[in-house]
Amino acid sequence: MPQTIAFTKGHGTGNDFVIIADPAGDIDLSDAQVAALCDRRFGIGADGILRVVRSAAIREGAGAAASGAEWFMDYRNADGSAAEMCGNGIRVYVKYLLETGLAELPDGGALAIGTRAGVKPVSRPDDELEVDLGVFAIDADDVLVRAKGLPVARPGVGIDVGNPHIVVALPAESELDGLDLTVQPILDPAPPRGANIEFVVPSDPLVHHGVGSIRMRVFERGVGETLSCGTGVAASALAVRYWAGAAAPDRWSVDVPGGTLGVRIFSAPDGDHVALSGPATLVYSGEVALA
Template structure:
């Protein structure tokens, strides 16, 4: 039976999402419906769908509430291919703005909005530039050195695996010409192939790498389940972490990362449970509408 979906389109540095409200968890979308909505030719077009659902109304939300009882809202994020994702750094900033502008949550300057995700609870704050900063929590550096083959790059490159709640493999390239040459319309091949897949980031350091105490890199990304996107928030954080790891002990903890859709900030800082990484940048809501779904 057909039903009408009220939605909002939003993006963070070009990484775009379809958002809708389902507080009681009564209207989850099928993978087929998600694919239809995200199709850029026959649907609305997006890198993924975010459902605003109360944590008490979704099974995964129980873990969020056990971790932090303030996590009233859960970010049910699904990739464009219909597969659920653990986290989305750009998506959670857009989700925060969506909750606030729809009167579902409040966030004054200096306060924290706590949001449940499949990767755990995440804290969001406003920034002085009008955007949002999200604490992505602890990160981990993976062992091994998988080889990544990207179409139009002549040889496979070693990658650095990093988890920031979801899996990433970061690959350093020689220069911006290589970065532009890479064809990310094809899925990069990884050996050995990760069981759950991974987002693949291609990174080039700026010249100079560090300016005024801030590290600088450029990045492109192929997102698991979505293809190449204009930006990937968790991928930006992973890329900055990998570059700092390669650069050594004197590398800074603050980074500026340029992606095709804009610029994001990354900050590494000490916390009680280990080092955390935070991501900051804009979040915009573009338009609202309705669409009838089969």
């Protein structure tokens, strides 16, 4: 008989996930099972899977366990491939831990979560959860991006926030709206690990009351276009900040099809960090039989 497992559906600004609690690491999902669960017609439907597992119970979590992070976010894309990091997913993950009593987040404190991109602290400075994505890297070498709906290839800048991104600036919202992201954009040269691809339009004015503002759409590696991508939001803000120069602000508001997220750049002993804040929602829970 098929194995039946419990799940919860959650999302962060429309970037949605199937959450599976597996503290002891007993559930081994194949790529095909992940894809079946994420299928929007024949499964639950999601952009990816969040497996809630103790760091000590998963091979990739050994370093996180040694550093004191009890929980590891085992994130899988909708096609079953493992991903290093998910900025919306980690907030939804922590929301699940808090709502189910698996963890606590005291006022003014942070909850350390293991990921394939390292341990990420999640805090709650206001009403929303904020994740410190850590030190970021900018690769100024242009990558040409061809996308359906763009009349010519456009240069993109590489941004690494624990996972790889290519960010492309567009001059007008009409170009952003005219993109057909049902077709995967082509990168030249193609990054060895692939990349999420963001298309951004700066607001006019770019900065209002000290906060930068942009609008973004994204094609996620292993998923396709999503309503939101947390790390992509951070990468987009970092790219526009880089293009804008030294006078650019350290706080950004980023509009995506699923809502609005906040980005904050701040100094830390190991260099500048980027943090992402926004809502996290648990929608419903149920049981499903694995194929």
